[in-house]
Amino acid sequence: MTSQVSSPAEQAEPADQQDGPTLVGGQRAGDGGKEVRRLDRVIIRFAGDSGDGMQLTGDRFTSETASFGNDLSTLPNFPAEIRAPAGTLPGVSSFQLHFADHDILTPGDAPNVLVAMNPAALKANLGDVPRGAEIIVNTDEFTKRPMAKVGYDQSPLEDGSLDGYNVHPVPLTTLTIEALKDFGLSRKEAERSKNMFALGLLSWMYHRPTEGTEKFLRQKFAKKPQIAEANVAAFRAGWNFGETTEDFAVSYEVAPASSAFPPGTYRNISGNLALSYGLIAASHQADLPLFLGSYPITPASDILHELSRHKNFGVRTFQAEDEIAGIGAALGAAFGGALAVTTTSGPGVALKSETIGLAVSLELPLVVVDIQRGGPSTGLPTKTEQADLLQAMYGRNGEAPVPIVAPKTPADCFDAALDAVRIALTYRTPVFLLSDGYLANGSEPWRVPDLEDLPDLRVRFATGPNHALEDGTEVFWPYKRDPQTLARPWAVPGTPGLEHRIGGIEKQDGTGNISYDPANHDHMVRVRQAKVDGVEVPDLTVDDPTGDARTLVLGWGSTYGPITAAVRRVRAAGDSIAQAHLRHLNPFPGNLGAVLARYDKVVVPEMNLGQLSTLLRAKYLVDTRSFTQVRGLPFKAEQLATALKEAIDD
16 A cells, blocks of 8 residues: 655654653544544554454455554554464454654553453453553454353353453454345355454544445455455444444544655555565666575565565475475575575574585675574574574575675565675675564565665676686686685576586685685684674764763664654653663674764663673673563553663663
């Protein structure tokens, strides 16, 4: 979904500072005579059984919100099981959306509105809902058996436990079945549309556009027109219910966030989709065919799915029989002159480690995309974590250095992909791109870039001899290096005169012949390290408005949004604090040591047990302060703000 924003960017309001939305602009009577209140921001969470369509519901609400022009951030939350037992706590699926009339950075700490489709959804999410928030419950599911599954001895709708909330009891299932009684559907088929009824109700409640959702439903079920029209009817019935029922006396408006965006064309985009588009754009800018060798794994599989749709852009996708075969095929494609990519998550990185080491030895460009998730082993496959940093840095046998790039937001995954490709092609090396489940599945507005603004990534392949022997004979040396980048020439197989050895055994510098000479091995190890150390990365930018802050908060990857929201809260409370965020984790920016030395205290929030902090302490001898969590969820802004305030006052 795209929208055009033409107003100039202005100073963004301090966002994510409050626990709830602020009433702005007063109130007025709506078209139906009901009161309409204008809010600056809202956080909504849809929650239900994994078969209730909560992800689709949230995605559609998000798409219409993006087309309306609000700034937004989302947090989908999936069960780990493909189909968890219905009605149980492990089977709850949720989708949280934060949208506003100004610049925001996170999906929000706590929902202002919870839509609970069953008792399990209510119980699993009630702890996150602040008092006074609105809760919409599907009363049809609050019967004895579903409540017993999650430990309710009596209905929470009747025992007074929800008295502190603004509860709206709605028989969603019954109303949906009644709305679809003329479609000739079975009860089970009709029940499946209750998520569209809920979507219609929330769309009325927050004045969301409806045309896009109706068009989407007709396209999605084009081969089943009866189902398509039934879903549209349920959607409209939900809207009409909100319009006519006395239980919803107020609706809300959240104005577009025009001042938060520079002029341009925007669309809502998830991290995995942005990363896929970034790889395609990099392929175009490099004038190389894109080859993806991959094996499906949560949460990286969407990249394989998306790239497989773009054969028209010269993309070839190979779904291998396992992780090792996937990266092996990708490395073979790199040897053959393609832009080679492999995608995986932490367990797959472990399996790919030997082939990554081979790519280091062969000095071929290869992008290894790691969408991090909770571990170890299978761990929390649908939850997020940042715990693969040390694995990416050191998880291979021998000295096998690899550059590491990490995006900071879903939209930034596009630029990070271009950056990773730039490094891989320029320096002839495998590169790690470390995203995570939060970025991969979350979404935000993305400004579609102009093609002329993208970097030129074209490379020159070797075409003939590059070295003269003492007797004047011209030969091709596969390991003769560029003096600036230390990259070796990239020779496409089949080019006459460029035959050379491949394989994992150590090569002689220059000639590429097999070598067991100790001095040569020492030299080659140091050259490969020097090549990575010499990768050109921009200096670290520090946000320190007052210039007198004594505390620096330093993050990497997806902690950017929560950290920035927390920093805004701290500054709004009158404290000075500096902020910096790392995209390049190997090599670090050249000025990082000097930046760290300027501050008395350095706080490093991470969704691991302190891996970046360990690297910083080892390299710069700085006594960093780790603030960590490994809950499978992103940090909350208030949680971080409290920790930063304590660090400042300590």
